[in-house]
Amino acid sequence: MQQYKVTSDTLNIRSAPIVNDTNLIGVLPKSHIVSKIVNSNDDKWFKVTTILEGEILEGFVSQKLLSKITIFSINTLIEIGRIAIKQADGESAIFYESGMSINADGAPNAYHPADTGIDFFAKKII
Numbered sequence: 622m623q624q625y626k627v628t629s630d631t632l633n634i635r636s637a638p639i640v641n642d643t644n645l646i647g648v649l650p651k652s653h654i655v656s657k658i659v660n661s662n663d664d665k666w667f668k669v670t671t672i673l674e675g676e677i678l679e680g681f682v683s684q685k686l687l688s689k690i691t692i693f694s695i696n697t698l699i700e701i702g703r704i705a706i707k708q709a710d711g712e713s714a715i716f717y718e719s720g721m722s723i724n725a726d727g728a729p730n731a732y733h734p735a736d737t738g739i740d741f742f743a744k745k746i747i
Contacts, residue, residue, distance in 0.1 A: 622656040625667070625687035632687075634673075634680040638666035646680045647673050654690070655682065 627649050636644040638661040649655070655669040658679070666681045697705045698715065708715045725731040725740045732738040 622658065622670075624654055624656050624690040625669070626690055627651055627653045627655070627686060628688045629686045632682055634669070634671070634678055634682050636680055638663070638668075638681040647678055649673065649682070655687070660684075 628651070630651050632649040632653070634646045634649055634655075635641070636646055649671065653671065653673070655667075655671040658668040658670060660667060661681065665684060667684045667687065668680070669682055670677065670679045672678070693712075694710045695707050696710065698708050699706050704717050704719060706715055706717050725738075728739060730738055731740045
């Protein structure tokens with residue numbers, strides 16, 4: 622079954638593919654995951670199944686308030702030093718994860734003789 626994520630703040634799940642006060646089954650929060658069972662006849666609704674507060678629900682939701690979850694593999698192409706250069710299957714872009722250093726040079730409070738500025742003076746011990 623294809624999975625989808627709720628994109629609106631909340632999404633009503635209903636017992637029939639029509640907005641009616643009497644067919645509300647539950648309210649799904651943003652980013653909640655649902656599994657599509659079938660499209661409705663008018664392609665505006667999906668019949669879905671999900672688990673909400675420990676209860677299995679099956680009903681209809683508006684498909685325009687869902688985003689398809691795509692699952693793909695990520696492969697390491699090469700390692701440079703200890704940094705893995707990666708690529709997702711079928712994609713041309715590459716990416717990597719690294720650390721980050723922040724340098725406050727130019728800020729009026731970057732340095733202080735008592736080493737209390739926002740930048741760090743590393744002291745080299747010989």
